[in-house]
Amino acid sequence: MIETSTNLDWYKGPTLLEALDQISEPKRPSDKPLRLQLQDVYKIGGFRRGYIASNSEDDPAKKAANFTYQDILMNYHGQIGNTYAPVLDYHASPVPVSISEMVPTEPMVVETFFEYPPTLGSFSRQGHASDCCCWCYQECLEEGPDQCQDGGIAIAGCH
Numbered sequence: 001m002i003e004t005s006t007n008l009d010w011y012k013g014p015t016l017l018e019a020l021d022q023i024s025e026p027k028r029p030s031d032k033p034l035r036l037q038l039q040d041v042y043k044i045g046g047f048r049r050g051y052i053a054s055n056s057e058d059d060p061a062k063k064a065a066n067f068t069y070q071d072i073l074m075n076y077h078g079q080i081g082n083t084y085a086p087v088l089d090y091h092a093s094p095v096p097v098s099i100s101e102m103v104p105t106e107p108m109v110v111e112t113f114f115e116y117p118p119t120l121g122s123f124s125r126q127g128h129a130s131d132c133c134c135w136c137y138q139e140c141l142e143e144g145p146d147q148c149q150d151g152g153i154a155i156a157g158c159h
Contacts, residue, residue: 032115033059051093 002017014022033055054061088095095106 029115035061 002015004015013019036053038051038053052061086097088097
């Protein structure tokens with residue numbers, strides 16, 4: 001793992017340390033407005049789990065009625081069709097959706113994966129413990145109702 005072994009003559013790839021050294025650091029979106037994901041909920045009025053707080057003047061967070069996505073589904077033991085109704089974990093909030101065209105059954109706030117990687121542009125599906133599925137949000141097709149404004153902060157939420 002650390003150095004090439006004479007016991008593994010057939011292996012021509014890098015050692016573990018060489019492979020780790022070849023990993024490049026991801027580009028951070030430091031040129032974008034700050035987005036904070038609310039995960040823990042305290043008894044503070046106005047904010048709820050799954051809400052996104054952003055600057056109301058500079059690229060405010062928006063609700064999306066429809067959006068496109070790219071999915072990665074691993075170890076799923078069932079059929080996916082028009083009756084499939086997963087629960088997505090998005091911005092630390094569960095959002096039930098239907099899969100006819102992956103339409104949220106509750107309003108949700110979305111940011112594109114390409115604009116706000118890695119956490120604000122992705123979500124996962126709730127299911128059985130052995131299921132593993134994640135999606136990358138790619139494009140807003142139709143914006144939902146406006147978000148509320150609170151002292152220069154745009155608050156868009158799922159509830």
